[in-house]
Each structure stands twice: as C-alpha cells, then as structure tokens.
Amino acid sequence: MFGPIAETIETERLTLEPLTVSHADEMREVLGDPELHAFMGGEPATLAELRARYQRLVAGPAPFHQEGWLNWVVRRNDDIQAVGTVQATVTPGAQGPQASVAWVIGVPFQGRGYACEAAAALAGWLRDHSVAGLVANIHPDNLASAGVARHIGLHPTDQYAGDEVVWRG
C-alpha cells in the first residue's frame, strides 16, 4: 500500500464516496449500458463480476507493491442517485507521488458536467494529499474524456499507452 487513503469528498452537486463491495448492486444499473464501453473495451459486468471486481479493488494491491488503489462512487446530492465512479492509482515518482486517474459516468447521467465536477474534486484532493503529478490515458476519439482532462489542467503529450494518448498535469 502506498499514498493516501480514500476519504469522502464533497462538491456542490456531488459526493464522492470511497468504494465498498456493497456499491456493486446499484452500480450494476448505473454502468449497465453497453455504449459506455465504446472506448474502454469489454462489456457491462454482471452483478457477480462487479462484486468480485469491487472486492479486488477494496482489498488493494499486495502489501509489497508500492501502489495505492483509490476508488470512489460519485453520488448526486439532491436525490442520492449514484451516477458514476472515479479512480486514482498512486505510485512513487521522481518528483513525488504520481496518480493515474480515470472517470466513468453512466450514460443516463452524461452531459451535465458531472465528470468535470467529480474529476476536479478528485484532482484537488490528490494534490492536497501530496500527489505531485496526474496522468490519464485517453483514446484520441474520446472527446468527452479529453474535455474532462483539460478541465482539470492536464495536457496531451506525444506519448501513447497502447492506442491511448498519455495526458499529464
């Protein structure tokens, strides 16, 4: 385990709740649209798969790994509807801890600025917890995700991770 432990993060419209296995039931619905996987690959997880994935995420990496896995469910404050997830994988870096970040908002809840709001809160929290640099890998056609990355101050580099552009900030 490396880096900070996930805490609840509040924004104007959203609450970022540290992920638990019991989130799987409601997230199965939120993340259930196959369209969500256009750039991520794969297909929507079954409830059993999602529970198993959340168990692995909550357990975290093996103790000898210099890595921290931080995951949150993004929940709307007004009607407590879960709308997506954000995550950060924190590792040591030459200039201080680095975080690889990612975001997912369920199809019915997209286009309302939730990803930008949640990602900005995540980035602020990480910087407040001594994370020196952020990285995101984004498919060149994923304009919405590029918009989120730009919103939190990341810039595309000339590096690729597979077919995804590496953004840094």
Ligand SMILES: CC(C)(COP(=O)(O)OP(=O)(O)OC[C@H]1O[C@@H](n2cnc3c(N)ncnc32)[C@H](O)[C@@H]1OP(=O)(O)O)[C@@H](O)C(=O)NCCC(=O)NCCS
């Ligand atoms: C990427 C994603 C999280 C964006 O969620 P969202 O809540 O709809 O995003 P926002 O409403 O905060 O908008 C983000 C930016 O993208 C723009 N945008 C939103 N939908 C867009 C679309 N279909 N095409 C182009 N731009 C779009 C917005 O205008 C905004 O940019 P701006 O700040 O310059 O105006 C969502 O589309 C998603 O979950 N996609 C599938 C998973 C994924 O690809 N995750 C990224 C892995 S790094």
